[in-house]
Amino acid sequence: MNIIRLILLLLLIWVIWSLFNRKNKKALKIQDKPVIKQGEMVSCQHCGLHVPTEEAIKIDDTNFCCKEHSKL
Ligand SMILES: [Zn+2]
Numbered sequence: 154m155n156i157i158r159l160i161l162l163l164l165l166i167w168v169i170w171s172l173f174n175r176k177n178k179k180a181l182k183i184q185d186k187p188v189i190k191q192g193e194m195v196s197c198q199h200c201g202l203h204v205p206t207e208e209a210i211k212i213d214d215t216n217f218c219c220k221e222h223s224k225l
Pocket of ligand 1: 219
């Protein structure tokens with residue numbers, strides 16, 4: 154009888170563990186979404202150099218690669 158109890162206990166642990174893992178995977182997928190946005194590139198209006206959106210300097214819907222080019 155002890156072996157059956159042990160198996161049932163292990164089965165219960167496995168079910169809880171797999172449910173916990175599923176929740177973790179969902180949380181990771183939500184965190185992955187902003188990474189895709191970081192890959193977006195914009196071109197400088199002065200020299201045409203492609204820079205990531207977060208690094209570009211945006212002035213009146215016009216993108217520049219650096220502060221120097223935004224002034225020109
Ligand atoms: Zn530039």
